[in-house]
Amino acid sequence: MSSALHLDGLRKSFGKTEIIRGVNLEIPRGERHAIIGPNGAGKSTLFNLITGRFPPTSGKVRLHGHDVTGLAPFQINRMGLSRSFQITNIFPRMSVFENVRCSLLWAQGYRYSFWNLVSRSRALTEGTHRILDQINLTARAELPAGVLSYAEQRALEIGITIAGGADVIMLDEPTAGMSHSETDYIVDLIRTVTEDKTLVMVEHDMGVVFDLADRISVLVYGEIIATGSPEQVRANPRVQEAYLGAALEAEH
Ligand SMILES: Nc1ncnc2c1ncn2[C@@H]1O[C@H](COP(=O)(O)OP(=O)(O)OP(=O)(O)O)[C@@H](O)[C@H]1O
Known part of the structure; x- marks a missing residue:
């Protein structure tokens, strides 16, 4: 292999x-x-x-x-292969949900049939909820991404990075600028979302x-x-x- x-x-x-x-x-x-x-x-x-x-x-x-x-x-x-950026790469005025949905849409747009819009929209919503759950941001879904704490924004960034389903994930200094507790939180999250993937x-x-x-x-x-x-x-x-x-x- x-x-x-x-x-x-x-x-x-x-x-x-x-x-x-x-x-x-x-x-x-x-x-x-x-x-x-x-x-x-x-x-x-x-x-x-x-x-x-x-x-x-x-x-x-x-x-x-x-x-x-x-x-x-x-x-x-x-x-x-999907990468994150050292500088947070989210849309601050869009909701957390929309940030994740956009990245999924971008990734799935090419795989789904144009004629299948209804089921695409259902699959997108479900996929978005699944990722929000993985990155522990379900409770924050409707907030503008810009009001999240720094660590939450980095979690969202990781969610966006994994959204497309890439199996090789590249993270550039994922814990830069974080406190000890924020670092522990992000390390756990990285461990979970990279299960069965290459990091x-x-x-x-x-x-x-x-x-x-x-x-x-x-x-x-x-x-x-x-x-x-x-x-x-x-x-x-x-x-x-x-x-x-x-x-x-x-x-x-
Ligand atoms: N686009 C560029 N043009 C010219 N020199 C560059 C360019 N990008 C990086 N360098 C030089 O390459 C060297 C390595 O830089 P790089 O940022 O890859 O190191 P690094 O190991 O990531 O450093 P750090 O840990 O400080 O982020 C540096 O001397 C830098 O000035």
């Missing part, structure tokens, strides 16, 4: 500077994978190469065995990473210096030296 994501010799230069310097990584289906590394290591750039926002300078990205290198983000999305996340909070990830890749200066289980990565002397020692100390 092909892996969910396969990065093969990925490189990316901006001008003369090579930011991603030959990344090889295979992420099996159903794995929760975290990409960590110091500031400026190239995590966001790698994320943007996978999601199609930037074309790589060389190398390949495969999604479920299909070469998606150079495809536009919406095409990659149609093939089953790739960039995250600075080591507590979140070690809690959620099945495997971790450590990116330093555009190269993956280690990939392994949380225990393997934690014990890796190269990782300790290059990053983790300082990052874990900063937590305390």
Whole structure:
């Protein structure tokens, strides 16, 4: 069976500077994978190469065995990969319900027959309620999304990301700017909504990473210096030296 994501010799230069310097990584289906590394290591750039926002300078990205290198983000999305944004990407004046319904409509519009509007509308409403339930926002459904708390807005953002039914979910710093209790809330939510899916996340909070990830890749200066289980990565002397020692100390 092909892996969910396969990065093969990925490189990316901006001008003369090579930011991603030959990344090889295979992420099996159903794995929760975290990409960590110091500031400026190239995590966001790698994320943007996978999601199609930037074309790589060389190398390949495969999604479920299909070469998606150079495809536009919406095409990659149609093939089953959905990403969140670091900056919340919701419509603040629309209701929470409408935000989710819109993302479902967008995702389902292509799959449903034009002639089947009545059943489409029923399926949309049911699908919207199902997602609202998954992200614990049923009680907030009729409120304008802009009045939700920060953590609730991030939960909504995650709901929008999963709405299309993608089986590879990519989250960019999902707990950035959150308190401890908000972080716990979002970690639980991510765990629930990514059940049976593949998750790739960039995250600075080591507590979140070690809690959620099945495997971790450590990116330093555009190269993956280690990939392994949380225990393997934690014990890796190269990782300790290059990053983790300082990052874990900063937590305390
Ligand atoms: N569009 C761009 N044009 C030129 N340089 C860029 C561009 N995007 C990123 N860079 C450079 O690439 C390097 C890596 O940036 P990137 O944002 O990928 O790192 P990061 O690991 O995500 O950092 P952080 O943890 O601080 O978010 C930085 O030196 C940045 O200035």
